[in-house]
Amino acid sequence: MNYTLRNVLPDEIEWLYELNKKSFLDVVVRQFGKWDEVLQRQLFFSKWEQPRPAQIIETPSGRVGVVILEQLEDCDWLDEIQICPNYQSQGLGTTLLRxxxxxxxxxxxPLRLQVLHANQDAKRLYARMGFLESERLANHFLMEIS
Structure with a gap:
């Protein structure tokens, strides 16, 4: 699937929160037992108080997701990758990860990331792409590919 990346515009933060909610609500409920809207909004918006290296994923249909990648000295850290549910399972995530x-x-x-324990669909995608689990934390698996 063809895509382009562009910088996030200030007026897109609420759209990004809704994308975050669509992407993680089921996973958060499976892992933590509930989705606390007040807490989730607080956690989400606190992350955006400082500039983030976030880019909107666009296809010919419009904006469909976000990727946040930090190029660190020892790795590229994939902080977030979120794709609207109706655009998942169409090869976009695989293409972007490649x-x-x-x-x-x-x-x-290496390219490194973390994935919640309950997000087994994402973990399977990463494993299929060649990512290996490097560490198990309290709530996440750390994975990387060289």
Whole structure:
């Protein structure tokens, strides 16, 4: 699937929260037992108080997701990848991950991420792409691909 990336505009933060909710509500409920709207909004918006290296994923249909990637000295850290549920399972995530991995390899660093224990669909995608689990934390698996 073809896509482009562009910077997030200030008026898109609420749209990003709704995307975050669509992407994580079921996973958060499975892992933590409930979705606390007040807490989730607080956690989400507190992350946006400082500028983030976030980019909107657009297809010919319009904006369909977000990717937040930090290029650190020792790795490319995939902080977030969220795709609207109705655009999932169409190859977009796979294509984007391949491109991010190729960019990390060109820099000579691994691509790393974390995934909630309850997000088994995402973990399976990452494993299928060649990511290996490097550590198990209280709520997340750390994964990487070289």
């Amino acid at each position: 491109d991010l991995h190729a960019n990390a390899r060109s820099r000579g660093v």
